[in-house]
Amino acid sequence: MKDGLLTDRQMEVLRYRKQGLTQQQIADIISTSKANVCTIEKSAMENIRRAKETLEFLYTLDATQLCTVPTGTDLFEVPSIIFREAEKINVKVKYDTISLINRLRESRAQCCKARQVCEDIVVYITDQGEIYFG
Amino acid sequence: MKDGLLTDRQMEVLRYRKQGLTQQQIADIISTSKANVCTIEKSAMENIRRAKETLEFLYTLDATQLCTVPTGTDLFEVPSIIFREAEKINVKVKYDTISLINRLRESRAQCCKARQVCEDIVVYITDQGEIYFG
DNA sequence: GAAAAGTTAACGAAAAGTGTTTAAGCACGG
DNA sequence: CCGTGCTTAAACACTTTTCGTTAACTTTTC
16 A cells, blocks of 8 residues: 555565675575576566656556557657657647657657557647657 | 556546536546545545656655745745755755756646746755756 | 676465455545 | 536455466576
8 A cells, every 4th residue: 555566576686786795696696597587676676667657658648649650650750750740730839859769768668669660659748848758 | 667657547537527527527528426426536636646756766765855835935035935945955066056956847837837946845955966856 | 718797587375456245434515 | 406527435356466386497706
């Protein structure tokens, strides 16, 4: 009822990891196998990923859908698409071309193969010009 | 393997809620009781709380909590608060006044209405003077 | 190229989370 | 006082997560 997503075990492993210990060393400390430490660490990372995704969803809740960038679009064309659409609804995008591409790659790495968008990407925008990728 | 924390049901309810529907109206739409809509919405909020807490933990992993900037603080006073607190623990903040305000606005747009902080903001700092807003 | 570090797959038992119902409760405006 | 909107609690069936094992596999490091 109180805690976050991570279990005690998961936090424990992450803390030891941050200190630079190997999985084997941690396994010895908490008396289990290194394979187990690996899976605990992995599921911790998965939980963190899900936490991030959850908050992203929250943002899209008070953002409106701007447009969809279709599969196959050249990565470098994405910003101008976004700028054009934002102009239509009279919102000034908060980012420049480079920042937009970086943001896209950070939040949707799976969608960016080389210079191509390899999955349809829904773009959201807030009144303040904040951009999210759905 | 893909999704965030929220279930389809929870997202559905949150979306309808954002549109301004009452729990009863939503209950009719998705064919269940209003009590159920209430619990679904509640657990959605709980999941969001947990997602936030999880990311806070992540920051605290290599940062320590510095202070809390209370709701209503003037935006332009935030940097001096942070500098003062950082001095207490003998850490030099990596950013100047302007950069700090910009960083705050970038990472916590929802918290900055005009010149006021409209939500308590927890500030974290690393040994290297890196600043995070929780 | 060998040792150490890390990953993966398959499986099981225990724990936690989810959607639902029913039935009761609070607050508030008309 | 009634209706509306919302919350709560207990109980249930059901699904997902978690932690653990063993044993093989890949990557990194010296």
